[in-house]
Amino acid sequence: MNNGSRFTTAKYIVTAILVVFVLVMAVSGRESTKSFSEIAQALEARTNSASLQTAASGDLKRLYGLDPADYEGVLLKTAVSGMSAEELLFITLKDKSQLPAVESAINQRLAERSSIFEGYAPEQARLVEDARIITRGRQVFLVISADADNLSRLFLSSL
Amino acid sequence: MVFSSLTFLFVFLPVVFAAYFLLPKSFRNYVLLAASVFFYAWGEPVYIILMVLSLLFNYFVGREMEEKDDNPAARKKCLLFALAVNLGLLAVFKYCTFLHLSLPIGISFYTFQALSYVIDLYIGKIRAQKSLTAFALYICMFPQLIAGPIVRYIDVEKQLKNRTVTLASFGSGVRLFLVGLGKKVLLANAVGAVFALITGRAASIATLTAWVGAIAYMLQIYFDFSGYSDMAIGLGRMFGFKFNTNFELPYTAVTITDFWHRWHISLSTWFREYVYIPLGGNRKGVPRQILNLLIVWGLTGIWHGAGLNFLFWGLYYAGFLILEKFVLARFLEKLPALLRHLYALLIVLVGWVFFFSESLSGAFTYLKSMFTVGASGFADALTGSSVFYHWLLWIAAVFACTTAARSLRKRLDKTRRRAWIVNILYLVLFFLCIASLITESYNPFLYFRF
Numbered sequence: 178m179n180n181g182s183r184f185t186t187a188k189y190i191v192t193a194i195l196v197v198f199v200l201v202m203a204v205s206g207r208e209s210t211k212s213f214s215e216i217a218q219a220l221e222a223r224t225n226s227a228s229l230q231t232a233a234s235g236d237l238k239r240l241y242g243l244d245p246a247d248y249e250g251v252l253l254k255t256a257v258s259g260m261s262a263e264e265l266l267f268i269t270l271k272d273k274s275q276l277p278a279v280e281s282a283i284n285q286r287l288a289e290r291s292s293i294f295e296g297y298a299p300e301q302a303r304l305v306e307d308a309r310i311i312t313r314g315r316q317v318f319l320v321i322s323a324d325a326d327n328l329s330r331l332f333l334s335s336l
Numbered sequence: 337m338v339f340s341s342l343t344f345l346f347v348f349l350p351v352v353f354a355a356y357f358l359l360p361k362s363f364r365n366y367v368l369l370a371a372s373v374f375f376y377a378w379g380e381p382v383y384i385i386l387m388v389l390s391l392l393f394n395y396f397v398g399r400e401m402e403e404k405d406d407n408p409a410a411r412k413k414c415l416l417f418a419l420a421v422n423l424g425l426l427a428v429f430k431y432c433t434f435l436h437l438s439l440p441i442g443i444s445f446y447t448f449q450a451l452s453y454v455i456d457l458y459i460g461k462i463r464a465q466k467s468l469t470a471f472a473l474y475i476c477m478f479p480q481l482i483a484g485p486i487v488r489y490i491d492v493e494k495q496l497k498n499r500t501v502t503l504a505s506f507g508s509g510v511r512l513f514l515v516g517l518g519k520k521v522l523l524a525n526a527v528g529a530v531f532a533l534i535t536g537r538a539a540s541i542a543t544l545t546a547w548v549g550a551i552a553y554m555l556q557i558y559f560d561f562s563g564y565s566d567m568a569i570g571l572g573r574m575f576g577f578k579f580n581t582n583f584e585l586p587y588t589a590v591t592i593t594d595f596w597h598r599w600h601i602s603l604s605t606w607f608r609e610y611v612y613i614p615l616g617g618n619r620k621g622v623p624r625q626i627l628n629l630l631i632v633w634g635l636t637g638i639w640h641g642a643g644l645n646f647l648f649w650g651l652y653y654a655g656f657l658i659l660e661k662f663v664l665a666r667f668l669e670k671l672p673a674l675l676r677h678l679y680a681l682l683i684v685l686v687g688w689v690f691f692f693s694e695s696l697s698g699a700f701t702y703l704k705s706m707f708t709v710g711a712s713g714f715a716d717a718l719t720g721s722s723v724f725y726h727w728l729l730w731i732a733a734v735f736a737c738t739t740a741a742r743s744l745r746k747r748l749d750k751t752r753r754r755a756w757i758v759n760i761l762y763l764v765l766f767f768l769c770i771a772s773l774i775t776e777s778y779n780p781f782l783y784f785r786f
Contacts, residue, residue, distance in 0.1 A: 184400035191393045192421055198385060199428055202437055277694055284535075306533055314438045 213250030213269040216316065219335035220252060220267055228263055229254040241266075241282040247275065249315070262294055262301040263322050267332070270315040283310060283319050290321070337378040339513075339567045340520050342773055348375065356575065357501075365469050365496070368575060372478040376442070379482075383440035386425070391475040393421060394450040395468055401457050402464035415458040422447050422454070431642045442482035444639060446475050448606055453489040455610055462490050470496040479571035483564045485582035485602035488609075492577060499576030509573030511749060514762050514769075516566025521769040523736060524559035526729050527552045530722050535692075535702075542716040546705035548723055550685055553692050555733045558587065561600070580605075587737040590676040591668055592656040592683055603639070607632050622662070630654045640691070645699050649690040656683055 232253040237245045245251045249269040256263040268279060287308055294302035308321040309329040313336055320328045337344050352371040356364055377384040397418040404410040426447050429437050453474070456462045465471040474496055480487055534541065534549035541549065565582035572579045582602050589595035596604050615628045630651065637650020660668065668676055686703065693699035704710070723730065735741050748758045 184396045184403060188393060188396040188400055188417075191389055191396060195386075195389050195393065195421070195425065198389060199425070202382075203428075277698070280694065288540075 216269070216332075216335050217250060217252045217267060220265070220332060228257055228261060229265060230257050241286050243268075243279065243282050247271070260298065260301070262290055262298075262304045264290075264319070265322070265328065266317075266319040268317045270317065273315060276312065276317070279317050280310070280312070283317075287321075337375050339564065339571075340517060340769070340773060342770070345770075345773075353574075364575075365467075365473050368477060369469055369473045372473065372476045372481060375478040376476060376481060380441050383443075386429075386440055386443075387446060387476060388472075390422070390425065390446065390450060391472050394418065394454060394475070395465070395471045397454055398457055398464040398471070399466070401454075411458060415454060418454045419451070422451050431638075445484045445486055446481060448486050448603075449475060449489070452486070452606060452610065456488070456490050462493060465489075465493075465496070467496075477572075477577075479568040479575070479577075480579060483561070483568070484600075485565050485568060485579055486606050487579055487602070488606070491580060495577050501574065501576040505576070506574050508749070509570045511570070511762055512573065513567050513570030514765050515745065516563040516568075516570060517769045518765050519559040519563030519566065519736070521772045523729070523733050524556050524563055525772070526726070527559070527733055528556040530726060530729075531556055531692075534718065534722060540710065540712045541702075541705045542712040542714060542719055543705065543707075543709050544715040544719045545712070545722065546702060548719060550689055550702075550706060552722075554587075554685055554688050555737070557688065557691070558583075558737065559733070562586075585737065585739060585742060587681065587684070588677070588739055589680045589684075590673060591660055591664075591680055592653060593660050595680055595684055596653070596657070603636065607636055611635060626658055626662075629658055633657070643694070644696045645690045645693050648696055648699075649687055652687055652690060 232240075232255045234245065236255065237243050237251055237253050240253075240255070243251075249271050250267075251269075252265070252267040254265040266283070270276060270279065287305055291302050291305045294305060304321050304323060304325075307325060308319060309325045311318040311329055311332060313333070316336060318329070318332045320332070322328055337348060339345075348371075352367065355367045355371075359367060373384065373388075376387060380387075397414060401411050401414045404414065426443060429440055429443055453462070453465075453471075457464055465474070474487075474489055474492060477487075531549055531552035534545055534552065562583035569579045569582070580602065582600060584598040584601065586595055586598040589598055612628055612632045615631060616624055617628060618625045633650040633654030634647060635650070636653075637646045637648070640646045640649070668679070671679070689702050689706070690696070690699045693702055748761070751758050
């Protein structure tokens with residue numbers, strides 16, 4: 178076998194491996210190697226803050242205007258105290274096309290929360306302004322908290 | 337791993353420097369390659385496989401093409417196959433959104449580098465790289481791996497084999513890296529926060545606030561991306577590589593043509609060399625030239641993403657470039673420099689709205705906020721707070737875009753007398769960046785998404 182055919186063979190072998198790799202990625206869904214419940218459990222376990230409570234099932238609709246049935250999974254935690262702006266939302270979308278609607282709902286919610294707190298609790302309004310929104314593939318994460326940075330890192334590490 | 341992270345600055349980089357400079361020179365490519373693979377795997381433990389397969393594929397294509405030197409038909413077949421596989425991979429991961437594949441970081445950059453190698457090899461501008469280590473290093477060298485600049489093989493071919501690092505070149509690399517770090521950490525992140533605050537209320541923005549938001553993004557993307565490029569070029573210098581400039585004060589441009597000679601130069605050079613010129617460039621008459629420009633800028637747009645807004649953004653620039661070339665050139669020349677400058681800035685600013693918007697309709701909604709007075713009025717509390725609360729930031733950011741800032745830095749860098757004062761200034765810049773990084777949230781570079 179001369180060098181030419183050796184490199185040609187190697188090229189085709191690598192191409193075949195590339196095709197297999199792409200297929201495996203497409204089938205296994207690279208961006209969601211972890212399920213919603215795995216990520217949600219990790220978040221729940223590490224955000225065991227006394228100031229946050231898991232919201233009632235209708236709260237996503239009431240607060241964000243979103244129907245939880247439209248998504249693969251939703252974790253919403255709201256502040257125990259009405260005086261606190263703290264909030265955590267994690268949604269796994271069924272489809273990326275749902276992203277604009279979710280982002281818009283989040284922005285709307287932030288705008289509302291900001292206007293509520295602006296007048297009488299500027300420090301809470303600041304937390305809303307410093308809210309972190311992270312989107313990774315079909316995973317959307319929002320956190321309003323004094324500990325937003327760490328919670329954001331926690332979310333990213335749980336993916 | 338990102339350059340503006342404490343892990344990179346205080347763990348990764350010192351270890352790589354120690355290994356690079358303490359081991360014998362013959363080990364340098366191995367050290368850089370190992371570091372680059374580790375750097376990429378840190379953030380993409382799965383997609384490292386894709387990158388390695390991609391580089392192996394292109395290496396074998398190169399060797400095969402050289403073996404078939406006397407067989408033009410076979411070489412052409414080889415080139416077409418390489419184009420299909422490289423562009424196919426890019427298409428699958430970047431544009432087939434229905435597959436739900438996340439975008440491998442840097443794929444647009446390393447694929448374009450690989451394509452430049454294969455095409456130049458086919459044309460006969462270069463010889464195939466026989467060393468797999470040197471070729472792998474070209475594809476995945478960590479300074480420019482994940483967000484450019486897009487380095488053409490022809491530009492670093494000799495340096496892959498033999499390069500020297502002097503104390504002066506190392507020092508100049510460190511300084512450029514610090515300038516880039518400062519652009520990213522102190523300016524891009526800060527104006528980015530203003531932009532996020534304003535667009536977080538996109539449902540209803542006052543006219544002036546919408547302008548402030550767009551200007552904030554305009555500055556953010558410049559400092560973010562040019563900051564990354566400065567860091568990449570600076571790191572390259574520290575390891576003995578000379579990468580070409582990627583940004584040349586783009587916001588000092590006086591026309592759109594001028595702007596694109598200054599913005600993301602490595603990308604526009606790539607499209608000019610490998611698409612525009614092969615299509616015939618300006619050599620086949622005006623209608624064909626216009627078509628070629630539309631193709632190139634349409635592709636430039638979708639290189640950034642699958643969204644219609646990116647395609648529109650590319651074609652928007654094609655429109656202005658064509659207008660300037662065939663209609664506006666003489667008129668613009670007669671205008672005072674200030675007016676020409678304002679014209680260029682306005683076109684670029686509106687262009688960024690298409691770029692940062694999630695959709696085309698979102699872009700037009702935002703533009704409507706900028707050019708009409710809506711429910712929120714002409715100005716609101718946010719206008720004042722975003723301008724006056726950050727007044728120092730705005731002054732610093734605008735100054736940093738000007739030729740005055742560039743001249744000042746060059747003068748400082750050339751200072752021989754009291755050079756220690758300049759070094760202290762750079763040290764202060766470094767400490768300011770570190771102080772900011774310690775309290776910073778997750779904040780990746782904007783161009784990672786491309």
